Amino acid sequence: MGSINIRNGKLVADFRYMNQRCREQTKLLDTATNRKRLTKLLKIIEAEILTNTFEYAKYFPNSKNVQKFEMLNERKQTATNYFNAPDAPTLKAFSELWFNEKAIEWRKSHKQSIEGILESHILPAFGHMKISVIKKQDILTFRAALAKVQTRTKKTLSASRINHIMTPLRMLLNEAADRYEFTSPWKNIKALKIPRTEVNPFSLNEVERLIKTAPDDFKSYYMVRFFTGLRTGEIDGLHWDKVDLDKKQIYITQSLVKGDMTDAKTDGSNRTIKLTDRVVSALQQQMKVTKHLGPFVFCKKNGKPFNYQTISRVIWEPMLQRLKLKYRNPYQTRHTYATLLLAAGESPEWIAQQMGHTTTTMLFRVYSRYVPNLTRQDGSAFDRYVETQGEDNA
Template identity: 85%
Template sequence: MGSINQRNGKLVADFRYMNQRCREQTQLNDTSVNRKRLMRLLKTIEAEILLGNFQYAKYFPNSNKVQKFEELNQRKQTASHHFSSADSPTVKEFSEIWFREKAIEWRKSHKQSIEGILDSHILPAFGKMKISAIKKQDILTFRAALAKVQTRTKKTLSASRINHIMTPLRMLLNEAADRYEFTTPWKNIKALKVPRTEVNPFSLDEVERLIKTAPEGFKPYYIVRFFTGLRTGEIDGLHWDKVDLDKKQIYIDQSLVKGEMTDAKTDGSNRVIKLTDRVVSALKVQMQVTKSKSEFVFCKADGKQFNYQTISRVIWEPMLQRLNLKYRNPYQTRHTFATLLLAAGESPEWIAQQMGHSTTTMLFRVYSRYVPNLTRQDGSAFDRYIETQGEENA
């Protein structure tokens, strides 16, 4: 129900239109006669709003809201046309529009990932459907089907992978709902719970055995991986101009992802890593092999960058098999680095910086259970501290 107010002695019409509050000042003086006159006008306006034939410019031609409501009405009519006519956009049609608009924001690797999800999962399931016709039950059924998909190794998709596939679908539906003014079916659909990050580090003895069994040309590669904590993309994309052996450090600000050099994973990933003497020695050996033929520190014989999947299959997996070690993915070299530093008693803040973490929170949450001194709960460490301090002060 509209109401009448006054401002500076003139009456103001106050009502709601298209879910927005509208206040329009008139040139009517605040008198009882004018109030009755304006109230009749408000009732007429509200009736027209209810019937759907209200035209803002008819009553308030000089209002700055006229253009705004005309645009909203045009958008509403366009949406109505799209979703009530035979040529309503399908998921495939809208996905092409959405992909073109969003692609400018994404890295090449991310575009390839989204494109793969659309082609392999979303479009086969929903491509021919009108995007406005998708219901919540359709989404849940699709997700349940993903849980039954098997990978090439005969394993089912992980919760993390399923969530990753569902994300573009959610973005598509929410964007279309906002653009064409229908209610998104993505209501109260929570992401699947992802188990704690799998951390299965190698012991120092296992590290030494792995390095020893590595092919001669890959020993420096694995020494650097195990004793710097570099991510796969960071070590495979490491350039010689980022290596300073005199200062015993390397600078990380880029990564090799699906054959393309990109910026580091996050702002925190940009960092300077201090090198041990053993790593420096390994890099000096590697310098004799690759510096003259490639900008990459570690590369193939022709100077081109590594393909991490090939290295994992041809080099890494056979190394584990030769030593009869349970399979662990190459990323465990990074986890191993963190746990070895913690076990050695290095400062958590320094370790976090070396790893490219902005805080120590993740460090303790992920790795602390692998370091006895950090998880002991019997008070013995504190007892020793008190005893030691007492002896020093005696």
């Protein structure tokens, strides 16, 4: 709503037009009568703005804002005419323009992810439609349909995955709205609420059984996964030059994502991980097997890196089935490491550093129910916990 200010003893009209603040000096002295006159005028101006009939020059012909708003209105009208024209862009046509402009900002893996979402979900649903005809209801209907899609394991898409698919659509529509001067149909559509991170770690006994049942050429791989908390991309992209067995450390600076080496996930992911004696021993054994094949610590016989989807399907799932353990995705090895450290009584700050978290906030939020009395900060408690099979903490 407009307001009245005073400058040099005269009234100033203060209002918003086209999302910009406008302050226009009048020749009216600050009197009760003049305030009423200006208040009435401001109400008329605001009514005309709401009905899209306001002409700036009609009320403030000598204002420097007249030319500015005439140019803005002209640009808006040009964009509107193009947007509503028979040859206005379809979402497919605009998506190609948008993708080419944005691609330079993205990592290769992110480009592939966006490209996959466009091809698999967004373009089949909206590609043939003009952007001008896509409505809020169309978006909500599309999202509801995603909730019924089944994955390879016959499960429905998670809220997180649905939000991930919807993000490029939101970016497309909002960019088009800015470019063609219209109100985005995405207005007031909120992302789905994502449930708390599911933590379903293995017990130490289950970890030992899994390592024991793993194929001989994968025992070291799972030993390192379970007792370092590395993410899948971090362990699959681990190079021998990042392993220092004398200092019992590995250095995480990169990750293997969809077959390509990239920088670590976040700045906090760049870290030095302290290794237990068991992990050092496993890496010494692994060195005999793969050091001569190339840079990757864990790799195929030809030196090429693993494909995590293949390893999960061919190695991981059969291991769980043999032991009659409930299926859990391989990322639970990372959660297992965190919970074992907590159960051993290691310091939260030290655990966060090992995991690649910049603060302990996520540690407590995700693993709060696994936090006992926390005292140690050097890994020694975890060594003893593993060596004694957890008996000392029983």
